[in-house]
Amino acid sequence: MLPLAHIDSLGEALRDAVMTSPAATALVEVDRHAETRSLSYRDIRDEAERVAGQLGAWIDADAPMERRLVAIVMSNQSRWITTAIGAFWAGATLVPVDYKLSAAEQAAVLRHADPRVVVIEEPLWRDLAPLVDAAAAQYLVVGARAGAPLHGGAAWAGDDADAPRSSGVAVRGREDVACVVYSSGTGGDPKGCMLTHGNYLSQAESLGRLFPMERGDSYFSILPTNHAIDFMCGFLMPLMFGATVVHQRTLRPEFLRYTMQRYRITHMAVVPMLLRAFRERIDEKLDDATPARRALVGGLARLNEALTLRRASHAVSRTLLAPIHAGFGGHLRYVFAGGAFVDPELATFFYRFGIPVVIGYGLTEAGTVLTVNDLKPFRADTVGRPVDGVDLEIRDADDDGAGEVWVRSPTVMAGYFREPDLTRDAIVDGWLRTGDVGYVDPAGHLHLVGRKKNMIVTAGGKNIYPEDIEAAFDGVEGVAELCVFATDYVWRRAAGEALVDEQLFAVVRVADDGELERVRAELARRNRGLADFKRISGLLVVDDELPRTASMKIKRPILADLLRADHARAELTPIDLEGTA
């Protein structure tokens, strides 16, 4: 890891990174089974200097922050990285826009940010162009096919050999804003978190100590790079450590394994949905194995668990469980899981096979992570302990010790861009109120129980968090998706109406309709194991996928609107409440 104490900006840190080991491989791009691009650190420097030189036509490094914004709307690829580096060197503030958002959502973000320059991939531009004023910013279209209409944008290669170069690095202080990151948002207007150079450098230091990388390590960049986790773990940190970042054009599962093997992937970050897909693959393999072989793998997994309980040992696990590891390329050291609640049972499953799933908790407003499981020892039931520099308090705790999580940290944003009122609500006396509710156990681990704004207050005055109940139904075989609501939230939200006869219910999508009765029975069984005030009283079976944000969180308000439009409360089917667990 580069020493960062004397460094004041990401531009400087990245400049040092590309100078340190010029010949090492920095970025690799793969399409299906073919490598389509490979850049050394020297190549990155070359390309980023050209980007910086060209951006100089529109970006004045001395202008106020809001007049030197450069937005990137691109899927994960090496040009994303070189564009970002070039933008930092040119003195721009970056606006990473989620390429997975709909064009209308992207337009809303760009309207709010109002950047000078937007670097955008051609197919994304085709959808976005009709929704924005192409003259309001300089749209630079990457990867445009010859003859493709540009709708007022300009074709751009970034690494054009004739383009002006700039080898300088704009001077920025730690307090200057490096990025305006728009949260994926579960509804409502876009909110841009202003993250400073100091925020990122502090986070890189604390995470770098916990999960160091080295030259020769390879990070597989799967989460969108605009996402806080990939921006830190799949861009800044690998480059600062001299490691390699691998991008793959498509995330189709059949190509993932090949890439992981070929590039000896050591680190990756995933959302829980992908972990589940991995698990299914292992399960299928074990199902196909002979009983003797299954027993052997199970025995080895238990042995591995015993040997590595206090501390992960990759050597032990890889030797004992080579066939399982081979499925992940054989070199995987850490899987960072973020973006949504991780089922503890799922994380444990991987740990047993010697693949540590690092569970953390963070929000865009506070950089990348606030708490993380340090794997000493492995625990899947919490989101870990605060990382260095994070002060964490539980405020307004209820009788059970659960209350809103407040944090103070050098990674907390400067505020919401152009939203002073929202900023005042979110940051109070230097403390960020996260809106999440949790408690801290005697070992200092944070347990999250839900989002404050999703909280349901029962007629009996009990606070209930739908996520808490959903966790109890996690991993039921045959359930594709499940989300818990209060009936009044969905069907009666008019102001002034009394909350009467409020009941909890689960929206369920099953993988196979034939499984419905078995699923219903299992949900009923688990439901009976819940405290009575947490039990659901009905099910609503739906056919469509639940709406999710780019980071795969269910969009609750939108789902509630859809349910209200398409279903009546009377459609709830009662769930068996009799008997005991």
Add this chain to the structure above:
Amino acid sequence: MTATEQRLIELAAATFSVSATGLTADADMFEALGIDSLKALELLSEVELEFDVQIPDYELRGVTTFRALAAKIDERR
């Protein structure tokens, strides 16, 4: 139904072992094939080979019908 739509439906039906009979261009692709969005990426792989086009994963944003996917294919040919 266009030729692309017809070919797409046949390809999709074969990929997921369902009958193509009765599938229309406006049918909900996910429902008709019994697939989720991860599985839909597999279909995209087949589409790329069959039609010799490149379609990024994110082009499935907002696509629900065979007609909409066929349009994405035609845009690229």
